[in-house]
Amino acid sequence: MYDHSGSHMRQRRALMSKFCDQRSGCVAELNAASMQVPEGKVVVLSFRFLDLESDNLCRYDYVDVYSGHANGQRLGRFCGTFRPGALVSTSNKMLLQMVSDANTAGSGFLAVYSAANPNERGDQYCGGRLMKPSGTFKTPNWPERDYPAGVTCSWHIVAPKNQIIEVKFEKFDVERDNYCRYDYVAIFNGGEINDAKRIGKYCGDSPPAPVFSEGNQLFIQFLSDLSLTADGFIGHYKFRPKKFPSTTVPPTTTAPPTTTRPIPLKYSAALCQQKCKRKGTPESHYCSSNFVITGTVITAVTRGGSMYATISIINVYKEGNLAIQQAGKTMSTKIVILCKKCPYVRRGLNYIFMGQADEEGRGMIAPHHFIMAFKAKNQRAFNMLKNKRC
Template identity: 85%
Template sequence: MWTTVCVFSTWTLLFLTHVCAQSQRRQVFTCGGNITAESGVIGSQGYPGVYPPNTKCVWRITVPEGRVVVLSFRFIDLESDNLCRYDYVDVYGGHVSGQRLGRFCGTFKPGALVSMGNKMLLQMVSDANTAGSGFLAVFSAAHPHERGEQYCGGKLDKPSGSFKTPNWPERDYPAGVTCSWHIVAPRNQIIEVKFEKFDVERDNYCRYDHVSIFNGGEINDARRIGKYCGDSPPAPVFSDGNQLLIQFLSDLSLTADGFIGHYKFRPKKFPTTTLAPATTTQPVTTRPIPLKYSVALCQQKCKRRGTLENNYCSSNFVITGTVITAVMRGGSMYVTVSIINVYKEGNLVIQQAGKTMSTKIVILCKKCPFVRRGLNYIFMGQVDEDGRGKIAPQHFVMAFKAKNQKGLNVLKNKRC
């Protein structure tokens, strides 16, 4: 009996000693800081406890010269929002004027993020409301992929040229690399980009290895034209102005063949009287809608008419999707929609990068119906001769919710 008690007491003591040692080793995470090291761990203030409200924390990471910073989120739990407007973490590829590599919230973990140089900055912002456990991320110094004496990417300002992933075409692109090509044309010209070959790690949401193309010279989600992965070359891309930024990112896992793309400058010409023929090289999203038609149409009172059922058969196309870009031009709104489901395709032109599908839609009257970037909708409308979706006030558009799915599936099998 006495021996048993002694053994039990000894075991209890060892257990308590182990627990105390573990608690002493647990890292305490504070709000921001300057970190100079080859590797390390960063966590939100108080992690794994709930992070405090109304805070702004900044972490500045510096690794040895000649190396790049590779950051991976191990855990993330921040207030969820489609546009990450409330609580979020921003990651920048530099301390002062670095490009933003991404903004993150909710529980979605992105692939590895790689800086162009030896510095990276994280900024976490929280508002007064909902909170979570925050985030935990690890960083390390890595050797950049070199091509000659330069990192991949750079400024391209000749009238035409090419860009490609490191190692193309001899072998797969390397893991953990970021390439940014900044294409700059004269002020009176736009830029056309075409991919000749394309093979980037496939993922339904292009979360890991991917190519992003932005209007302008910086990474800005509001000006992103598209995000591409998989083995299908994206459709030709045209800039709105005289600058484009193309960013390629690979994480630290799977790789693939990569890609080669070509660009060239084109005159900035927009037809004003008649529509250009279907074979034109101008993007369909820049063609203005005839003015008289738009003005007369937009004088109608904006009110949704009918139901899903009685609009289905009269529509050329029926899709559900997320608005990823929405740009006002004249009296119309030009929208890019990331497709959730297609119920009726008609002659609608659908672009596909891997398993990600998107299409272009013109809302003839910019405020009727009014749509917001980042939200999901049901679109029912007509298709013009170029395969572009066209939505007028009399067409049917409404917010898409999961409960609508069953009714749409029934309509898909309906004979019109």
């Protein structure tokens, strides 16, 4: 199935078709190629040509690339004609696995692999396995020029078993899109790409809030498509003890026990005793607000004197430091209304939220911030907010 010529691997479509035709009831064909370079090096794989059956979810014909072996971390799944950037393993081994069904077929692919030093940085690739107590990761070309189009970078950060990992972005500028569909950074708990363990997906020009792993491993993936690029980013990580001391104020004995961290924003009881009356307009609050979004209240739970709400986002006008999670095409965020009845929101209704984000990326809404009911007919007026200069 593959023509091994030096470091080249080539799929031959005619050979594949003949093999499939000779099998009664052939449904799929699976082929794998294992790559290994000398100990102490990493594998760099580049696709020179890619033409497989196109599908948004790559369900039919696709190529999987793994660091190490099939049970290791998957660096990506590819189909169609989009040619990804260079892929870098976190060890001296890499596995390429192709699956094709018996229906639509493409011309195949041509890929080349080579050996590189783990910390080597080239214009077209990046990534690797990071095991030092602290370190830095960045997009190719940083800070001299924009990151390249069509690049994929994967960093696997591994701490000792009794420690967790903190990640902070010093500078961040990745092609902006409300759904982060084109260029993005995705961070996962564990050592592989797994949507069930995804912490967040980020793009735009606002650095994400600091990220803490649940265990001793994090996987960071950066992907750029073949169109627009931007400055890129530089991020830092460091290992922390698993139970590092909290800087927030412990909850009072009158508050019910909760797994949610206490609100770090200090406010007095008098804040919630004043008369609740909305003042100003979206335009007058826009510049003073850290974030501005419209969304639907999915959950609203009262804890102590505050309300904790999950918002399904309709539109983002100003992201600020707000931590936005994405699952498929759905974006959501967490908002705390400091005084549960001011402003008052109801589950299932749509609102525009304008407030401040705390150091963990949660939205904080105080009585003097701005919330109002949102209706589709107001969409055009709110779109003008994006053009407002502050």
